[in-house]
Amino acid sequence: xxxxxxxxxxxxxxxxxxxxxxxxxxxxxxEGIYICADAKGLQLICTDLSLGIQTFLAxxxxxxxxxxxPGRLFAEIVRKLxxxxxxxxxxxxxxxxxxxxxxxxxxxGLDPETFPDLAEVSDASSFTIAQPVxxxxxxxxxxxxxxxxxxxxxxxxxxxxQQNNLTMVALDGYRLALRKEALSAPSEEKxxxxxxxxxxxxxxxxxxxxxxxxxMSQDTHVMVEIKNTRVIARLLDGExxxxxxxxxxxxxxxxxxxxxxLFDSIDRASLMAREGKNNLVRxxxxxxxxxxxxxxxxGDVYEEIxxxxxxxxxxxxxxxxxxxxxxxIMDDETINLDFTTNISPCVVNPVExxxxxxxxxxxxxx
Numbered sequence: 001x002x003x004x005x006x007x008x009x010x011x012x013x014x015x016x017x018x019x020x021x022x023x024x025x026x027x028x029x030x031e032g033i034y035i036c037a038d039a040k041g042l043q044l045i046c047t048d049l050s051l052g053i054q055t056f057l058a059x060x061x062x063x064x065x066x067x068x069x070p071g072r073l074f075a076e077i078v079r080k081l082x083x084x085x086x087x088x089x090x091x092x093x094x095x096x097x098x099x100x101x102x103x104x105x106x107x108x109g110l111d112p113e114t115f116p117d118l119a120e121v122s123d124a125s126s127f128t129i130a131q132p133v134x135x136x137x138x139x140x141x142x143x144x145x146x147x148x149x150x151x152x153x154x155x156x157x158x159x160x161x162q163q164n165n166l167t168m169v170a171l172d173g174y175r176l177a178l179r180k181e182a183l184s185a186p187s188e189e190k191x192x193x194x195x196x197x198x199x200x201x202x203x204x205x206x207x208x209x210x211x212x213x214x215x216m217s218q219d220t221h222v223m224v225e226i227k228n229t230r231v232i233a234r235l236l237d238g239e240x241x242x243x244x245x246x247x248x249x250x251x252x253x254x255x256x257x258x259x260x261x262l263f264d265s266i267d268r269a270s271l272m273a274r275e276g277k278n279n280l281v282r283x284x285x286x287x288x289x290x291x292x293x294x295x296x297x298x299g300d301v302y303e304e305i306x307x308x309x310x311x312x313x314x315x316x317x318x319x320x321x322x323x324x325x326x327x328x329i330m331d332d333e334t335i336n337l338d339f340t341t342n343i344s345p346c347v348v349n350p351v352e353x354x355x356x357x358x359x360x361x362x363x364x365x366x
Contacts (some may be wrong), residue, residue, distance in 0.1 A: 001065025003037050006056065007078065007100060010086055010095035013044045013057045014075045016229055019201045021071045022048035022190035029068055033075075034115045035088075036066040045118065046071065047232075051198045052118040053205075055229040065090050067109035074098075077105050081177060115248065118232050121223035123216045127161065127187040131210035131226070136357040137168045137179045138203035140329045140356065145196035153238040156193040159222075162191075169243050170196070175322050176359040192217050193240050198233035205229060248347055251338035253311035255285060256351060257327075262290075266302035269294040270320035274300045280363050281320045285339070286313040294320070301305045316342040317363045328357045 008273040014033065022030035025048070034045040042061065046052045067090050078086065081100040089097045092107035138157075146154035158169040162186070167180045194202075202224050206213070217235070224231040269281045275296035284291040285307070292303040318338065326348055338347040342365065348358040 001035075001037050001067065001088070002062035003042060003059050003088050004062065005059035005086050005088070007043065007081055007083060007086050008011075009057050013042075013055050014078060016055045016205065017044045017046040017053045018071060018075060019046070019047055019052040019204065020051045021046040021229075025258055028117075029110055029114045031071055032068040032110055032115070033071045033084070034066070034068050034112060036112070037061045038064045045115070047116060047118060049116065049235045050195065051201060052232040052356055053201075053229065054118060055233075057228075065352070066112040067085060067094055067096060068112050068115050069096060069107070069109050077107075119221040121185040121216075121218055121221050121232060121235070122215050125188050125218065126189055126216040127166070127183055128185070128212045128214050129166065129181070129183065131206045131213050132208050133181055134213055135203055135206035135208065136164075136331075137181060138199055138206075139167045140169045140179050142196060142200055142203065143325045143329065144172055144175050144177035145199075147196075148172070153193060153236055153240055155197045155350040156201050156236040156240075158195040158240040158243070159190075159192050159194055161187050161190045169240070171241065171243065171359075174319070174361050175326065176246070176357075177326070178243070178357045180355055190217065191240065192222055192239070193236040194222055194233055195236055195327075198231075202231050202233070205231065226294075230254055247359070248338065248340055248344065251311070251340055251347070252279065253285060253309070253314045255337040255339070256308040256334060257290060257305060257337060259327055259332060261305050262335075263324060263330075265292050265305055266324050266327070269301045269303055270324065272296050272299055273320050276309060278363060279320050279353040280317050281323070282315065282317045284315050285309060311339075314339050314342060315365065316346070317365050318346070318360055322360050326360060 024347040025031055036043050039144045042059045066101045081103055084101045096107050096109045098105045145157055157168055160167045165185050166183055206228055216223045222233050269292050273279045273281050273294035275298045281328045282293045288309050288358050290305045290307045294301045332350055334351050337351045
């Protein structure tokens, strides 16, 4: 194999696929980057068997071939090369020469035939969505994916297509995050659960103003096509929690509040709450004002926020981090907080529409 490629193009490709490269695997080939130059162009692939990323790069191919190179070492070598075109040559014994300007490095490659094939995913069940929309949906739900492996299905996020709406749901037992978007074209009704790690890596590859993303799924895998890059992720087995059954259908108290003001007040109150045992912040709702308090052996904090209030007065408490996790990803300036009792979840909704819903469980006040 002989090829010539711009350094920045090669670095872009390496940075893209490395997100799926295995770390400390029992199979050394999974810690490598698969490189193939053929009639399709130059492709780089990494996989840890649950997530695979393949990208195609523009280059001048003089002679076709393929090899697997030790991923971290190859990446560091390329990043430290002088600026300019990179020449990569591989002989029949998998000896690799990487040359750029006056710099030349030789290394030994691995047998490409031992590299696992990526799963094939048909487009029988597929839909298209704008990159910035999908990126926002991931950003505004991924924080609620469970990290505890006790219930493996909750370590992923549900992607549900129903009545031309795409809904993404994540929950970890303390909070629930739901984001909804309308699809531009009808699509088959479907439910899949994507591992949180894979979804997070997909989100990092998305642009704020990029082309549309094509998403295809089948029983075991999902494939996301982003320009010249394909991400293939193994889906989680099992049935996701029937989230609609835990969404409150009514409320006894509704508070309309500026999201930023609420975030700043909880953030300040949490400085003292963290010094305590449970990071607890109390909400006291009455007379169109929301009073937040926290205390510990070190002292106490009092915050007062003006609100528009409907319904009954209420005193309730929350873990400060669970509430700020919701508020920090908010784009809306004003939000509604719906309460039923002081032991029922608070539901955070938009003032208009149903684009999102967040549930935060309270902490019992003794």
